[in-house]
Structures are given as C-alpha cells and as structure tokens.
Amino acid sequence: MPIKLTRRDKRKVALDSGKESIIKELSLLMTRMGYSVRRERLKQGHGWKVLSGVCRANDNRYIFVDRKLTQSDQISFLLSKLLANAEQITEELMEGVSQETREFLAKHISGSSQSPAQEQATSA
Numbered sequence: 001m002p003i004k005l006t007r008r009d010k011r012k013v014a015l016d017s018g019k020e021s022i023i024k025e026l027s028l029l030m031t032r033m034g035y036s037v038r039r040e041r042l043k044q045g046h047g048w049k050v051l052s053g054v055c056r057a058n059d060n061r062y063i064f065v066d067r068k069l070t071q072s073d074q075i076s077f078l079l080s081k082l083l084a085n086a087e088q089i090t091e092e093l094m095e096g097v098s099q100e101t102r103e104f105l106a107k108h109i110s111g112s113s114q115s116p117a118q119e120q121a122t123s124a
Helices: 017-032 071-084 099-112 116-123
Strands: 035-040 053-057 060-066
Touching (some): 017 060, 017 071, 035 071, 071 099
Parallel strands (some): 035 060
C-alpha cells in the first residue's frame, strides 16, 4: 500500500493585539537605538534552520525576528536585545511609548538589575 503524503495544515493563529502592540513598540525602541528591525518568516530547509538574531552588515545593524515564533517568544527575544542595551534607554528614547509598554519594561528592567541572591530573597 503506497504512503500518502499530505501537506501540513497551515492554521492562522489569532494574534493578541496587546502583545502585537508591545512587539511594535519594542521594535520602535530598537530602531531608535540604531537597529533596523525586520520581522520575517525566516527560511529553513533540509538540515538547517535560520534563527532570530542580530546581524551587522557594513555599518548597519539588523535584528531579525522570526514571525513563526509565538508572540510571547518574539517579545522575549526583543526584550533580551533591549536589556542588553539597557544603559541606552533614556526618557527621550521612551517618548511616544504607551504606558502599558513602559510598565512592562520597568518590570523587566528592574528585575534584571537584581543579583540572583536578591531575586531569591525577594521571591522567598
């Protein structure tokens, strides 16, 4: 009996508008910090897969975010890149950013500045 090959079902996942706005605002902040942020469906093939990451070509800095990732994973990736440059975050940079995103960032920036011992003491 021959094996029947079927195409994978490509279901559209409903996007959370709140998370989408955070992604866009994090991307905006990274753009203001000198990065060009691109959200694309990154290619993959037999034996290889492209991952989200940072790239530099000549004097241009790019951040590629894989659109196939969940919104939460896209936020985590952008947040990690933003926190790596946390010293560059100024009030001027934050101009026009929603209160929701400001609170989200404040929560994560203050949490990342604690040492592991402080985090354990806080959570205990």
